[in-house]
Amino acid sequence: MEPVLEIRNLNVDYGLGDRAVHAVRDVTLTLHKGEVLGLAGESGSGKSTLAYGMTRLLAPPGVISGGEVVYHPAEGAPYDVLALSDRALRQYRWDQTAIVFQGAMNSLNPVHKISTQLTDVLRAHEPKMSEHSRTARAREMLKLVGISPDRMDAYPHQLSGGMRQRVMIGMALILQPRVVIMDEPTTALDVVMQRQILGQLIELRERLGFSVIFITHDLSLLVEFSNRIAIMYGGRIVEEAPAATIYRDALHPYSKGLLGSFPALRGPRRELAGIPGSPPDLAGMPTGCSFHPRCPRAFEPCPTVIPVLGRPDTPDGAGRSVACWLHPAPVPAAG
Amino acid sequence: MTIPTSSIEQVIPGQGSMAQPESAKPARVRRQRFRFVRNRKAAAGLIILGVYVLLAIIGPWIAPYDPSARSNDLVQGPSAAHWFGTTHLGQDILSQILVGARSVVYVGFLAGIIATVLSVLIGVTAGYLGGKTDDTLSVFTNVILVIPAVPLMIIITSTLNNVSDTLIAVIIGLTSWSWNARVLRAQTLSLRRRDFVEASRASGERTWRIIGFELLPNLTAVIASGFVGTVIFAVLSEITLAFIGVVNNGWNWGTILFWAQGQQALGQDAWWWFVPAGLAIALLGMSLSLINFGIDEFVSPRLRSAGKTKVRTTSGRTVRMRIGFTPVLSGAPVVEEPARIATPVAREAK
Numbered sequence: 001m002e003p004v005l006e007i008r009n010l011n012v013d014y015g016l017g018d019r020a021v022h023a024v025r026d027v028t029l030t031l032h033k034g035e036v037l038g039l040a041g042e043s044g045s046g047k048s049t050l051a052y053g054m055t056r057l058l059a060p061p062g063v064i065s066g067g068e069v070v071y072h073p074a075e076g077a078p079y080d081v082l083a084l085s086d087r088a089l090r091q092y093r094w095d096q097t098a099i100v101f102q103g104a105m106n107s108l109n110p111v112h113k114i115s116t117q118l119t120d121v122l123r124a125h126e127p128k129m130s131e132h133s134r135t136a137r138a139r140e141m142l143k144l145v146g147i148s149p150d151r152m153d154a155y156p157h158q159l160s161g162g163m164r165q166r167v168m169i170g171m172a173l174i175l176q177p178r179v180v181i182m183d184e185p186t187t188a189l190d191v192v193m194q195r196q197i198l199g200q201l202i203e204l205r206e207r208l209g210f211s212v213i214f215i216t217h218d219l220s221l222l223v224e225f226s227n228r229i230a231i232m233y234g235g236r237i238v239e240e241a242p243a244a245t246i247y248r249d250a251l252h253p254y255s256k257g258l259l260g261s262f263p264a265l266r267g268p269r270r271e272l273a274g275i276p277g278s279p280p281d282l283a284g285m286p287t288g289c290s291f292h293p294r295c296p297r298a299f300e301p302c303p304t305v306i307p308v309l310g311r312p313d314t315p316d317g318a319g320r321s322v323a324c325w326l327h328p329a330p331v332p333a334a335g
Numbered sequence: 336m337t338i339p340t341s342s343i344e345q346v347i348p349g350q351g352s353m354a355q356p357e358s359a360k361p362a363r364v365r366r367q368r369f370r371f372v373r374n375r376k377a378a379a380g381l382i383i384l385g386v387y388v389l390l391a392i393i394g395p396w397i398a399p400y401d402p403s404a405r406s407n408d409l410v411q412g413p414s415a416a417h418w419f420g421t422t423h424l425g426q427d428i429l430s431q432i433l434v435g436a437r438s439v440v441y442v443g444f445l446a447g448i449i450a451t452v453l454s455v456l457i458g459v460t461a462g463y464l465g466g467k468t469d470d471t472l473s474v475f476t477n478v479i480l481v482i483p484a485v486p487l488m489i490i491i492t493s494t495l496n497n498v499s500d501t502l503i504a505v506i507i508g509l510t511s512w513s514w515n516a517r518v519l520r521a522q523t524l525s526l527r528r529r530d531f532v533e534a535s536r537a538s539g540e541r542t543w544r545i546i547g548f549e550l551l552p553n554l555t556a557v558i559a560s561g562f563v564g565t566v567i568f569a570v571l572s573e574i575t576l577a578f579i580g581v582v583n584n585g586w587n588w589g590t591i592l593f594w595a596q597g598q599q600a601l602g603q604d605a606w607w608w609f610v611p612a613g614l615a616i617a618l619l620g621m622s623l624s625l626i627n628f629g630i631d632e633f634v635s636p637r638l639r640s641a642g643k644t645k646v647r648t649t650s651g652r653t654v655r656m657r658i659g660f661t662p663v664l665s666g667a668p669v670v671e672e673p674a675r676i677a678t679p680v681a682r683e684a685k
Binding site for chain 2: 013016052053056057058059060061062063064065066082083086089
C-alpha cells in the first residue's frame with residue numbers, strides 16, 4: 001500500500017526550554033492511501049496534540065521540537081509539511097489535509113448561513129470558480145453527507161447537533177482532500193447518530209478515496225470502523241496493529257486494559273476490568289516505560305529502560321508493532 | 336499537577352520511582368506565587384509606582400528647600416544647588432515636585448478607592464438583582480455618566496473655599512464611578528446566568544454569598560483595571576484643577592504647571608519649569624497603565640505570553656509563536672535516555 005502521510009519521530013512540546021512539557025514523544029506513524037487509521041488512548045495521552053502538531057495548528061505555547069511529517073501528493077515528490085512556508089502551508093491545508101475538530105458542531109458561526117460557510121473555503125482556495133458552481137458544489141456536498149440541499153440557507157441553530165456535525169464533515173471534504181483528520185468528531189452525539197455518521201463517512205471514503213485519521217477514546221468504535229489502530233499512552237504510541245488483530249489479541253497490557261473496559265455486545269458475559277490509577281502527569285513522567293506504575297505485569301526492566309516500538313516476537317508479528325518489554329523487539333520496525 | 340503522580344503511587348505502593356525529584360516542588364510553588372510580578376510589564380509598573388509612593392511618603396522630608404521659600408536665583412536653569420532650576424520667585428522646583436508628589440498620589444488613590452467601592456456596590460447590585468433595582472440604579476448611573484466630570488468638579492470646588500486634598504479626592508471619587516459601574520453591571524449580567532451561579536442559587540446560598548464568593552472573584556480583573564483607570568483619571572483631574580487655578584492650596588504638580596503657564600515659562604525658554612512636572616505625570620500614568628496591562632495578562636491566559644514568545648525555527652528565522660502556524664524548533668530533538676534493545680534478561684523473565 002502506498003503511504004499518504006508519514007509521521008517520523010514527531011516531538012511536540014508545550015512551553016520552551018526547561019519548562020517544556022513533552023506531550024508527544026517520538027511518534028512514528030504511517031497513514032496509507034484509503035485507510036482509516038484509528039488513534040486511541042485515555043484523555044491526556046497526546047492524541048489531539050499529535051493531530052494538531054502534525055497539522056501545525058497548535059496554539060502557543062505549543063511547539064514542534066523535532067521530527068518530520070512527510071506528505072505524498074497525488075502527483076509530484078513527497079514533501080515535509082513541517083518545512084512548508086506559511087503561504088504554502090495555507091495552500092496545503094484543507095486542499096490536501098482537512099481536519100474536523102473536537103466539538104465541531106459548535107464551530108459553525110451562528111450568524112452566517114450554512115451556504116456562506118460552505119462556500120467560503122472555495123472562495124479562498126479556488127478563486128476562479130464561479131458563484132454558481134460554488135453553490136452547486138456546496139449543495140452536492142450537503143447531499144453527500146445526507147442533508148437535504150434545501151437546508152443550504154439554514155442557520156446553524158436551525159439544525160440539530162448531528163446535522164451540524166455532518167455539515168462540518170461535508171465542509172472538511174469540500175475540496176476533496178486526500179487526508180481527513182477527525183478529532184473525536186462524534187463524542188457529543190448519541191450512539192445512533194454516531195453510527196449513522198460514521199457509516200456515512202466510511203461510505204464516502206470508499207467513494208472519494210481519502211484516508212482518515214480517526215481520534216477517539218472509544219476503542220469499540222475504532223474496532224468496528226478502522227483498518228488499523230494505534231494506541232497512545234503518555235505521548236507515545238505503545239501499540240499499532242490491524243484493528244481485528246488488536247481486538248483479538250492485544251499485546252500491550254495497556255491496550256488489553258482499554259479493550260477490557262467495554263463490554264462485547266454478543267458472546268458470553270465476562271467481568272469488565274478497568275485500568276487502575278490515572279494517566280501520568282506529562283510534566284513528571286515515570287522513568288522507563290511510562291505505563292509501568294499501573295501495569296499489572298511490570299517486571300524488572302520496565303521502571304528503568306524505555307521499550308522501543310518494534311515488531312513483536314509473536315507468530316503474527318508482521319504488520320504490527322508494540323512497545324513493551326513483554327514482547328521485546330529484536331529489530332525496531334521500519335517506517 | 337501532582338495529583339496523578341500521587342494517585343499512581345497509591346495504587347502500587349513501593350513502585351513510586353518517579354522521574355520528578357522532590358526538590359522540584361518548592362520551585363513550582365514559588366513560581367505560582369510570584370506570577371504576577373514575573374510579568375515584566377507589571378513588574379516595571381509596580382517598581383515605578385513604588386518609587387512614587389515612596390516619594391509621596393518621604394518627599395517633604397528629603398526636599399532640599401521649602402517649596403514656597405523665595406531666593407535670589409530667579410528663573411535659573413538646573414544647577415548643583417537647584418537640580419531642576421528655580422521659578423520666577425526663586426523657588427526650588429525639585430522641592431516643589433517632591434512635596435507635590437504626596438498630594439497627587441494621595442488624591443489619586445483615595446479617589447480611586449472611593450470610585451471603585453461605589454462602582455462595585457452599584458454596578459454589581461444592579462446587574463445581579465435586576466428588575467426595578469436595576470432600572471433605578473442604571474438610570475442613576477447613566478445620569479452621572481453624562482454629567483461632565485471636570486466642569487462639575489470646578490463648580491463644586493469653586494463654591495467651597497479652602498478645599499483640602501481629601502475633599503478633592505472625595506469629589507473626584509463621587510463623580511467618576513459611573514463608567515466602571517456600567518462595565519461591572521454588564522459583566523455581572525453575563526455572569527449571573529452561568530451554570531455555577533445558577534447552581535449556587537438553586538442550592539440555596541444567600542445573595543450576599545453568591546455575590547461575594549461566586550461573582551466577585553470573577554470580576555477581579557474588571558475591578559482592578561477599573562481601579563487603575565480611575566486612579567489615572569483622578570490624578571489628571573486633580574492636576575487639571577490645580578493647573579486652571581481652581582484649587583490652590585499647597586503644592587502639587589498642577590500648581591507648578593499653573594505658575595509655569597502664568598509666568599510664560601515657554602516664552603522664557605524656562606523648560607525646566609514644566610518638563611519635570613510633565614514627565615512626573617506621564618511616568619505615573621505609564622506605570623499605572625503597565626500595571627493595568629499586567630493585570631489583563633495575568634487574568635486572561637489568551638493575552639498572556641509564556642515568557643518567551645519568539646522562537647528560532649528550523650528555517651533559521653526567528654518567528655513569533657502564533658496559532659495556526661506552530662513553529663518547528665531548530666536544534667536537535669529532545670534528548671532522552673536512549674532506549675536499549677532487548678536484553679536476554681528480559682526474555683527470560685517473560
